[in-house]
Amino acid sequence: MGMTITEKILSHASGYNKVSPDDIVFADVDKVMIHDVSGPGVIKVFKELEKKGKYIENIWDPDRVWIAEDHFVPAADKISADNVIQLTKWAQKNGIRKHFKYGLGQYGICHTLSHEEGLILPGEVYVGGDSHTNTTGALGAFAAGLGHTDIAYVLTHGKIWFKVPETLLFKINGKKPLNVMAKDIILNIISDIGTDGANYKAMQFAGKVIDEMEMEERLTLTNMTTEAGAKNGIIEPDNITTEYVKQRTESNFNAIKADVDAEFKEVFEYECDKIEPSVAKPYSPENVVAVREIQSTEIDKAYIGSCTGAKLSDLRAAAKILKGRKVKIRTEVLPAAQSIFLKAIKEGLVTIFMESGVVVGPPTCGACCGAHMGVLGKDEICISTTNRNFPGRMGHVESRTYLASPMVVAASALTGKITDPRDV
Amino acid sequence: MTMMYGTVHKYNRSNIDTDVIIPGPYLKIHDHEELATHAMEGIDSDFTKKISDGDFLLVGHNFGCGSSREHAPIALSKSGIKAILSPSFARIFYRNAIDGGYLLPIEIDENVLEKIDDKDKLEIDLDNNTIKNKTKDNEIHKIKPFSKIISEIVKAGGLFNYNK
Ligand code: SF4
Numbered sequence: 001m002g003m004t005i006t007e008k009i010l011s012h013a014s015g016y017n018k019v020s021p022d023d024i025v026f027a028d029v030d031k032v033m034i035h036d037v038s039g040p041g042v043i044k045v046f047k048e049l050e051k052k053g054k055y056i057e058n059i060w061d062p063d064r065v066w067i068a069e070d071h072f073v074p075a076a077d078k079i080s081a082d083n084v085i086q087l088t089k090w091a092q093k094n095g096i097r098k099h100f101k102y103g104l105g106q107y108g109i110c111h112t113l114s115h116e117e118g119l120i121l122p123g124e125v126y127v128g129g130d131s132h133t134n135t136t137g138a139l140g141a142f143a144a145g146l147g148h149t150d151i152a153y154v155l156t157h158g159k160i161w162f163k164v165p166e167t168l169l170f171k172i173n174g175k176k177p178l179n180v181m182a183k184d185i186i187l188n189i190i191s192d193i194g195t196d197g198a199n200y201k202a203m204q205f206a207g208k209v210i211d212e213m214e215m216e217e218r219l220t221l222t223n224m225t226t227e228a229g230a231k232n233g234i235i236e237p238d239n240i241t242t243e244y245v246k247q248r249t250e251s252n253f254n255a256i257k258a259d260v261d262a263e264f265k266e267v268f269e270y271e272c273d274k275i276e277p278s279v280a281k282p283y284s285p286e287n288v289v290a291v292r293e294i295q296s297t298e299i300d301k302a303y304i305g306s307c308t309g310a311k312l313s314d315l316r317a318a319a320k321i322l323k324g325r326k327v328k329i330r331t332e333v334l335p336a337a338q339s340i341f342l343k344a345i346k347e348g349l350v351t352i353f354m355e356s357g358v359v360v361g362p363p364t365c366g367a368c369c370g371a372h373m374g375v376l377g378k379d380e381i382c383i384s385t386t387n388r389n390f391p392g393r394m395g396h397v398e399s400r401t402y403l404a405s406p407m408v409v410a411a412s413a414l415t416g417k418i419t420d421p422r423d424v
Numbered sequence: 425m426t427m428m429y430g431t432v433h434k435y436n437r438s439n440i441d442t443d444v445i446i447p448g449p450y451l452k453i454h455d456h457e458e459l460a461t462h463a464m465e466g467i468d469s470d471f472t473k474k475i476s477d478g479d480f481l482l483v484g485h486n487f488g489c490g491s492s493r494e495h496a497p498i499a500l501s502k503s504g505i506k507a508i509l510s511p512s513f514a515r516i517f518y519r520n521a522i523d524g525g526y527l528l529p530i531e532i533d534e535n536v537l538e539k540i541d542d543k544d545k546l547e548i549d550l551d552n553n554t555i556k557n558k559t560k561d562n563e564i565h566k567i568k569p570f571s572k573i574i575s576e577i578v579k580a581g582g583l584f585n586y587n588k
Binding site: 041077 | 443447449454485486490492512516519571572573582584
């Protein structure tokens with residue numbers, strides 16, 4: 001039996017001709033990411049090791065490490081400001097040049113910079129100190145999130161253990177309806193398999209709809225594999241991948257593909273024509289219903305932001321609906337990166353947003369993780385393009401978040417009620 | 425640490441996520457003792473008062489899902505928890521707990537969840553992969569053994585001590 005793309009990347013990286021699910025391998029890592037939350041956590045691991053007499057002189061390869069400032073920028077308070085200073089000093093000391101600083105040229109949410117800046121290439125093993133590192137698997141890389149100790153280990157050894165995951169294949173057939181987005185597809189998948197339906201496993205996407213899907217939409221699918229517990233999400237690289245990557249970097253890459261007789265743990269088939277604009281109700285991403293089933297639900301606020309739902313294609317989708325109309329409830333748009341913000345300005349999207357009454361803010365994780373910049377108060381109800389709606393995720397434990405596509409969020413902003421984009 | 429003895433604290437809920445174990449606003453804190461004072465704040469504001477050093481947690485499946493924050497196992501371990509018993513763990517929480525050497529994520533059968541009550545006294549034996557319930561006539565339950573590499577990392581006290 002042949003190997004899936006995930007197995008093949010891990011076999012190359014660990015020096016075996018063949019690996020199978022459940023094998024534990026030490027894989028060489030190509031790229032590592034830390035941000036303003038995981039970075040100080042990793043530095044703390046090094047400090048604790050020093051206390052125990054293990055002094056780490058140099059990190060393994062500064063050119064393979066990059067840093068994002070995204071969770072608490074602009075600095076939410078004194079501690080966040082100190083964390084960024086600490087991270088900057090550490091980066092300088094270790095010679096890390098790819099540090100995307102808030103307010104200094106390109107910067108943005110880590111899982112957006114990873115693809116937008118061409119930092120990660122097809123076929124690579126990429127680990128990040130953040131659970132949504134899975135996102136970047138849409139480029140045909142093995143991309144997985146790790147904690148602080150594991151990242152510190154990679155930074156000193158250049159490798160890390162992985163249990164080779166079984167792969168679940170999701171075939172999305174048919175044609176995608178006009179008002180259905182990748183977000184609706186992935187919400188329906190999570191609803192079917194549950195928030196631990198892919199625990200320890202790889203989720204791979206294929207089928208006609210994926211073949212025709214632009215890269216940013218593919219990234220929404222892999223982003224939310226984390227919400228099903230997956231180790232990684234992945235899509236085999238094709239012409240769309242190659243073109244997307246080549247527009248962003250001159251680096252050569254080895255686009256690894258699966259064997260034709262690759263074995264999957266399970267294959268799930270979806271007819272995309274049957275998928276409806278959907279929402280995940282509080283308090284779980286698996287709590288999914290069609291928008292029209294709950295369309296009279298009143299909301300207080302609409303949020304278009306995060307690595308899941310504030311890429312250029314997301315902003316275009318929302319702007320198309322908001323164009324020439326006025327929002328009825330407080331609505332925020334936070335583009336996922338500086339470069340995307342700029343493109344949105346040049347395309348006239350920001351004008352459309354502001355004329356509709358929306359506030360446009362700087363790229364930041366902000367309220368997505370309840371950090372700052374517009375968190376929710378008690379009993380407040382929000383419809384959001386983000387990826388999680390656990391209790392307290394976007395603010396008060398008794399606030400409520402509905403997760404939806406940018407089209408559904410924009411349509412709902414116009415009415416103040418949860419609204420299907422076909423009805424506005 | 426092959427034999428452990430302590431009181432178990434039961435939260436019979438599935439999908440307890442890391443936002444509940446240690447809420448987002450505390451992510452900027454990296455002082456371990458301070459993190460411990462906020463452990464499980466999203467589910468039980470009196471949590472830390474109830475825990476003595478060496479105690480265990482008993483929880484529903486998919487414990488530790490959500491964000492990858494290592495703050496979660498740190499906060500729990502610094503508040504005194506030595507092991508967590510659950511039918512299943514989210515993967516990043518599981519590896520953080522093991523690789524950081526903070527506490528032990530121990531997998532049990534789904535039905536064990538019903539047989540052990542809050543505040544029962546347990547003896548966990550990692551050599552024989554059993555739990556003995558001292559409060560319930562020494563009733564024995566099986567635990568799922570760690571795989572080879574994982575058990576070596578556990579014995580070493582974390583990943584940095586393992587692969588020297
Ligand atoms: S935008 Fe939200 S999901 Fe994405 S990295 Fe930031 S906090 Fe995490």
